[in-house]
Amino acid sequence: MIRLKDVEMEYPNGTRAIRGISAAIEDGEFVFLVGPSGSGKSTIIKMLTGEEVPTAGRIMINGFSVSNIAERQIPMMRRTLGVIFQDFRLIEKKTVYENLEFVMRAVGMPKKEIKQRITYVLQLVGLEKKAENFPSELSGGEQQRVAIARALVNNPATIIADEPTGNLDPERSMEIMTLLVKINQLGTTVLVVTHEKDLVNKFGKRVITIDQGRIINDSVGGYVGGHIHE
Numbered sequence: 348m349i350r351l352k353d354v355e356m357e358y359p360n361g362t363r364a365i366r367g368i369s370a371a372i373e374d375g376e377f378v379f380l381v382g383p384s385g386s387g388k389s390t391i392i393k394m395l396t397g398e399e400v401p402t403a404g405r406i407m408i409n410g411f412s413v414s415n416i417a418e419r420q421i422p423m424m425r426r427t428l429g430v431i432f433q434d435f436r437l438i439e440k441k442t443v444y445e446n447l448e449f450v451m452r453a454v455g456m457p458k459k460e461i462k463q464r465i466t467y468v469l470q471l472v473g474l475e476k477k478a479e480n481f482p483s484e485l486s487g488g489e490q491q492r493v494a495i496a497r498a499l500v501n502n503p504a505t506i507i508a509d510e511p512t513g514n515l516d517p518e519r520s521m522e523i524m525t526l527l528v529k530i531n532q533l534g535t536t537v538l539v540v541t542h543e544k545d546l547v548n549k550f551g552k553r554v555i556t557i558d559q560g561r562i563i564n565d566s567v568g569g570y571v572g573g574h575i576h577e
């Protein structure tokens with residue numbers, strides 16, 4: 348569950364990146380967030396993960412009030428979120444298994460549960476045979492699937508993906524988006540920031556379009572707006 352109410356964000360240099368946004372994303376939804384370069388997509392993601400604090404308005408995410416959260420509550424809030432980035436951000440010196448184990452240990456998961464859960468998520472992303480490989484031994488699409496497995500491993504309520512296919516060819520991009528849809532069908536709320544107009548159109552999901560820090564369209568069934576940049 349994500350709620351934004353009259354959210355504004357002005358950076359210290361005076362840039363008004365977000366100019367009054369209100370939106371609600373319910374549990375179980377799949378939503379694309381699109382808009383031209385500089386429209387405020389990354390700023391929204393950063394406010395959702397607590398990396399930036401809005402200058403006005405309120406943000407609720409999975410029961411936490413992110414816009415005025417106490418410092419000690421941030422780790423608990425983050426545990427309800429799995430975040431995926433364009434550049435994968437895997438630990439190069441760790442194997443696929445160890446990359447996943449690392450984030451499970453960080454939340455104090457027992458060893459037996461770790462093994463079972465990693466086996467399950469690697470099957471889900473189709474990489475059960477790559478558990479002992481290092482990221483450098485995998486293709487870009489495979490690395491992104493490891494990043495998705497890592498985002499899922501602690502069973503978050505919500506997955507937030509910031510340009511997850513930005514470094515992949517069209518075929519791999521389609522695979523990754525299809526995987527995110529499958530994960531959504533298994534019950535996780537998914538929010539995807541993307542520039543991939545063709546992919547957005549293919550899936551027929553809810554699309555929120557922003558421009559100059561405002562929502563200019565919020566509708567189901569494909570990309571609306573016209574001026575998305577590549």
Ligand SMILES: Nc1ncnc2c1ncn2[C@@H]1O[C@H](COP(=O)(O)OP(=O)(O)OP(=O)(O)O)[C@@H](O)[C@H]1O
Nearest residue numbers: 358360362364382383384385386387388389390391
């Ligand atoms: N740390 C910052 N300090 C000042 N201004 C910033 C900062 N980060 C972003 N901005 C500005 O805020 C506006 C929104 O930027 P943001 O990165 O959210 O856009 P975006 O939609 O994610 O763009 P892109 O698609 O190019 O990644 C832009 O005008 C940008 O220059």
